[in-house]
Amino acid sequence: MFVQVNDVWKKYPGKWALQGVTFDVSKGKVLGVLGENGAGKSTLFRIIASVTRPSKGNIMVDGIPVGLETRKIVAFLPEINPFYGWMKVMEQFEFLAAFYEGWDMDKTRELLKFMDLPDNDKIGTLSRGQQAKLKMVFAFSWPAKLVLMDEPLGGIDPPARKKIINTFFHEFRFGEQTIIMSTHMVSEVEEFVEDVFYLKKGKIVLSGEADRLREEKGTSLVGIFEEIAG
Amino acid sequence: MKTLFVLFINDYKRIRVALLFLLILYLITILFLKFGNRQLMMNSIPGFFVVFMTFGTTLAAPAIFGLLLNDDLKYNTVYLLFSLPKKRFMIFFGKYFLAITICLVTSIGSSMCMKLFQEMEYHNDILVDYSQLVILTSMYVFWILGITCFTAAIMLSIKRYRQVAGLVLFVTLMVLSYKFHDMVEWMIKYKIDFLRWNIRYDEYRVMFLIGLFFVVLGHYIYNKFSEI
Amino acid sequence: MAFLLDPTRPIYLQIMEEIKKRAVRGLYRPGEQLPSVRDMAKEMEVNPNTIARVYRELEQEGFIETRRGRGSFITEDSSRIEAERTKFGRDATQRFIRDITELDMTDKQIQDMLSLLKRSFSGADGKDKSTGEGTHNVCTGE
Structure with missing residues (x-):
């Protein structure tokens, strides 16, 4: 198993954000983490990205407990724009390139061009959609083995969304890269995710292969989700 | 490391306006506030004490400029920094390295200036007691605030040792409050004019409370950190 | 022609059907090479892993043939395609009959x-x- 999350708990002051989350992802899979806002998705992502520590439980990525070593192979795309607003687009990527092994600057330029992103503008002046595109450039400019996308399509206008989806199909290193993406809008990821689980109040309430769930329940993931949420 | 350094140079470039503003404020204060008491005997302050005092400024600056004015938290760039494949310690060191360097330079510089002012006052018998002002400002504004914030910064960066850091902070504050008592006593002894500062002999406790306030602030910031 | 997915049914099954239908309609000729997994994924706007699964399943059924390092090809056996045509035809007729008998x-x-x-x-x-x-x-x- 490429990613192993074993009985992870996370407590914030006065509130449990995650309550015993356990799941596995095998290499090359695209896993969808579904759930409403505040279900604990972002917390889970931060823990897998080794940005924050769990209160209890352990996580392995590629057989290594999360930490410095796994940060070398994990691209973490948080929900919000994590880049320096005062940096120019290219400056930001040059900065990041210094930290990641195998960063391909030509690829970065190619992706920026494909996404119609200005490379000489300050990141702070870009629109939300453009900032979301930047995250994709970051994810696919270097050979990250695990890409964590927290709400990659949240609040983005349709043309930008289309570009992001196309990039995803174009750049996803089939068989080598594992992707975990989260969303509260299930319809956004319906066609991409192979395995899904639903997170509700910090617990996994349903999990399985997307196509198998459709077969069993005779409805779409959206339908299943609505049933659980309701 | 080199890239981190570059990043933080840029980071600090952005807050140079704030730095400049504080400097101007500092100068204005010095220019307009006049301490007319000429029997202050400031020259009896030992040299090492001056250095020690200015060191408070040294510690305060990285905290103020690095922690409080820093917008990593505000703009979520911490996610980026924290997910970088580098040791947290290295990132924080890189982040504050420049600040500490700047402050060391400032500290040495201001110590030299203080010494110079003292010499000037002693020889020329001038009316404005620059050195006293510098010391008072350092004391009231930077000293406690600085050490508290610095400890808070350590607490934030090394989560595992935050209890230890908290204890160190507490002890520091206790010692400080005691030292303050000493200092105020000493100032009373040498009839330093506290009129402008409106502080009485036993009001060092207020300073202690201010210190506590910053401990709480530190914890608040820490909690914000732990949520990411 | 845009291919629309029905999210209420397993996606891999729908794509398998789509490929078979294309072969039946003659869009893919017997022995013709299929687009690569990645290209097909882009065309269908689904996960490449799903397409890989589709190709695997189709191969197991004997509808396509995967040659190492060369890609996937529609079967040369036109009777296999004919069989699919019959199957689709039977399904369509069954649906028709079911609906029409309801109307008495x-x-x-x-x-x-x-x-x-x-x-x-x-x-x-x-x-x-x-x-x-x-x-x-x-x-x-x-």
């Missing part, structure tokens, strides 16, 4: 309807609008 129509009525519809379909091949009108007229005529 006589065989004569059904025959008339079929010949009428067939005429309007073949007469207006490629002219969507008139086809629509034709169909509409039939309905109101009833």
